Amino acid sequence: MAGGGDELKLLGMWASPFVLRARLALSFKGLSYEYVEEEIFGNKSELLLKSNPVHKKVPVLIHNGKPVCESRIIVEYIDEVFGATGPSLLPADPYDRAVARFWAAYIDDKLFSSFMMIIMGKTDEEKAQGTKGLFAAAETLEAALEECSKGRPFFGGDSVGYLDIALGGFAAWVRTRDVIAGLKHFDPKKTPLLAAWLERFCALHAAKAVMPDVEKLVELSKMREAQQAAAAAAAQTN
Amino acid sequence: MAQPQEVKLISAFGSPFGHRAEVALKLKGVPYELILEDLENKSELVFTHNPVHNMVPILLHGNQAVCESLVIVEYIDEAFDGPPLLPVDPYDRAMARFWAHFMEHRWLKPFWLSLWTNDEVQKGFIEETKENLALLEARLNGNRFFGGETIGYLDIVACMLAHWYDVLEEVTGVSLVSDNDYPALRRWAREYTSNEVVKQCLPDRDLLVAFFTKRKEKYIMFANALLSQ
DSSP states (O other): OOSTTOOEEEEEOTTOHHHHHHHHHHHHHTOOOEEEEOOSSSOOOHHHHHHOTTTOOSOEEEETTEEEESHHHHHHHHHHHTTTSSOOOSOSSHHHHHHHHHHHHHIIIIIHHHHHHHHHOSSHHHHHHHHHHHHHHHHHHHHHHHHHHTTSSBTTBSSOOHHHHHHHTTHHHHHHHHHHHTSOSSOTTTOHHHHHHHHHHHHSHHHHTTOOOHHHHHHHHHHHHHHHHHHHHHHHHO | OOOOOOEEEEEETTOHHHHHHHHHHHHTTOOOEEEEEOTTSOOHHHHHHOTTTOOSOEEEETTEEEESHHHHHHHHHHHSOSSOSSOSSHHHHHHHHHHHHHIIIIIHHHHHHHHHOOHHHHHHHHHHHHHHHHHHHHHHTTOSBTTBSSOOHHHHHGGGGTHHHHHHHHHHOOOOSOTTSOHHHHHHHHHHHHSHHHHTTSOOHHHHHHHHHHTHHHHHHHHHHHHTO
8 A cells, every 4th residue: 555645754863773764664665754853852742752652762653643663663564554665675484584573683682782882881991892792793793694695785685675774774873983983893804794785785875865974973972972071070070 | 285394492481481482383273392491501402593692482493493582473473374463454563563562671671670679779660560561551451352352462472461470479579569450451361361272381380489489589689780780
């Protein structure tokens, strides 16, 4: 069921990897929607609070007035409702679908928590732990990519699929950390397939159309670190 | 039609995650062999078939391994014929997945920690658990099951709210709900645990009480370690 009569609205925040997943899915499917930017450090809108009362978080996809929450669930929903529009995102085979869902859950667990440690870590030690975790997750995902792609360019095979989108949501964050740390976290020597995948994915027209600006993310990260340092200094003097 | 492939479920006694997979298999009418692991002494099967997490349950279908209980239940629904476990309508499916995600990521940790901690910290977890229970009570919306008239995906995912819930209350002495709270959930728990298919996959109550009682000190230690991270 595609095209006319379908009203799609996405509540998001430009820096969020989870919102990016939803935008990537809509982009790869070629679907039009209204994008609503929620304030990053401001008050949450009435619409967001009404649409996601349980978590009060973005992304929220509102389809003909009905809200769908949680990025992975949104991607599956888009794939199921707009099956006739654009490419299929989930694989056709039940086992391949299970493998894709398994790795998407892994990314939300291990990759995301590593980023959180780097970003929110209060000590250099904590941040280093996060970086270590990120490298370890990348190595595991390298093996996953080999298993899923079977020599083809993407996790989804010849074209982008659900798992490419699940990991692709984090592409901008990976590149941002690369700039800040001055090294590649998807290291071409340790994780060649993953490094190549990242370049290939980010070069796709449908990805470029929605990918946040890495320079802006670097700026945001520096601003956050300054705030953390100021808070830490204030705590010392009180 | 190809020869049906052998199905094995690697699980562990008392595991609600393993229970989810078992109930799904039984509801679909899929014959399977159940292999129970001792989680304190895992066999090669676990390390071989779940190298990433080394956890159960693991579903073996022929020579393919599926891990993570929510992924397994969806796989069972898609790979085998039989009555659908997830709703048919895409929006209802999204809602079922949303509440399953809620159970795993919002409900589970505070509930578990409310059982094994004490003082102010425990009070906080109990409050959080009660808020989550209220949301689930509202979700039931007067229906017999989360799936409506029959057991579905979300009922299976929420199994801990049934059988395990009052076993853990008994073992720990922690009372999260008094007799008049959450009547819909209470009724749901009775309906779920008295279902003919579900009953076959529930661990024996007395054995489960003994199982948790034996491990009480360990769980308290782990909970405190988790908090100090």
